[in-house]
Amino acid sequence: MRVGVFLFxxxxxxxxxxxxIDEAMHEAILxxxxxxxxxxxxxxxxDGNCAYVDPSTFASALAVKTSRIKIGFAVLQTSLYHPLRMAEQIALIDHLSKGRLIVGLGRGSLVNLHEYSGYQIDPDSAQERFEEIEEILLRCWTQEKVTHAGKYWNFEIPMLRPRPYTKPYPQILRxxxxxxxxxxxxxxGRPVLMAAATAPGAARNIAVYREAARDAGFSPDKIDEAIAQSWVARTVVLAPTDKEAIEVGLPYFRQMQTYRxxxxSAFEAQVAKANKQPGLPVLCGSPETMMEDFTSxxxxxxxGVIVRFRTGPMPADFSTRALKLFMREIAPRIRGRELATAMP
Structure with a gap:
């Protein structure tokens, strides 16, 4: 299983x-x-929930600051973009990174309606816009002259430049x-980005995926291949001891919940529902405590798993220490034979 860091x-x-913003850059380099x-x-x-705000611009900086690590979006809020500008930006970052992009796309936030109003987008149109934009992206990256007549965009261009570095285009995950x-x-049969707070939750999601793909006629090998290209996002509060994780780290997570x-109101309802569940609201503890969840x-x-180490006003030294602990204590136990195979 591959491992990634979620910069939030x-x-x-x-x-x-x-x-x-500097601390986010340093965590990526680390x-x-x-x-x-x-x-x-x-x-x-x-709203301050993401200091660097624009993932495309930040990815461009990461592309020249790093040399090996994949750079993924989790996700671009697709409905907020003009499709041609998005197509150009992604193609350029694909060149700057020499093919290291993982393009995660989503319709837009399900809880932050102020993002839609700020960009003058009707949230009820977000899914339709998303579908139309993805169609435009694929056509612009694979065709020369592109004429598009849709519900939200109408244009004709001789060719989108630059052409993607990755052929035919970077990997797209929804x-x-x-x-x-x-x-x-x-x-x-498409690989996905999903969120799951626990390993049992991820297992349920994967069972749903397998059943739907099987009913659609995909072979077991094709289903395994799609799941092997998928990622699950996970938030953790990780410290050398359970005591420090709970007493020092967990309050940062709760402050993030309160702030958002x-x-x-939609996020408030999510928090209220989560906090009614028994136990802690997030995977929290020492590497030994959370080892079973990750091995499961x-x-x-x-x-792959995308791990968010930093939440709320957590200091950089706490989250970067957590990243190092994870890589030295947990990652060696979960990185299997597929590690040697580069992600397409």
Missing amino acids: HESRDPAADDRV AEEEGMDAVFLVEHHF SVASEASLAAQARQ AAQS LEKTGIG
């Missing part, structure tokens, strides 16, 4: 933006130094947030 660096104070397979970027606007969307992607809940996750056949 919060900055509540505009005066701290410069520092937090991930490469520690031997991680990928760094994934998130996208949020107008984000799935429900069993219905997961099954829909499985019926097309104050901005979004590896047994599901999922291709």
Whole structure:
């Protein structure tokens, strides 16, 4: 199983933006130094939940600051973009990174409606826009003259430049947030980005995927291949001891919950539901404590796990120490034979 870091660096104070953006860059560079397979970027606007805001711009900087690690989006909020600008940006970053992109696409935030209103996008149109944009991306990357007449965009261009570095184009993964969307992607045999707080949750998702793909006529080998190219996102609070993780690290996670809940009633409802469940609201503890969850996750056949170490106002030294602990204590137990196979 491949391992990646999820850079989700919060900055509540505009005066701290410069520092937090630098810390996100340093964590990405550390991930490469520690031997991680990928760094994934998130996208949020107008609220400080993601200090670097624009994952495409930040990915361009990462492309020239790193040399080996894959650079992924988890995800680009596709409905907020003009498709031609998105196609150009991704193709350029594909060149700057020499083919290291993993293009995760999603319709847009399900909880932050202020992002849609800021970009003057009707959230009810987001899924349709998403579908039309993906169609445009693929055509622009594989055809020369492109004429498009759709519901939201109409244009004619002689050729999109630059052409993608990766042929025919970088790997595209869709984000799935429900069993219905997961099954829909499985019926097309497409690998996905999913979220699962626990290994049993990921196992349930993968069971849904396998059943839907099997019903659509895909062979067991093709299903295994798609799952091996998929990633699951996971948040952890990791420290050398359970005591430190719970007493020092967990409050940062709870502060993140409170901060985001104050901005979004939908997120507030998610937090209230999660906090009603027995036990801790996030995987929390020492490497020994969370080892079983990660080794169980590896047994599901999922291709990679994206780990978010930093939440809320957590200091950089706490999250970077967690990344090092993970790579030295947990990663060697879950990185199997597929590690030698480069992700397409």
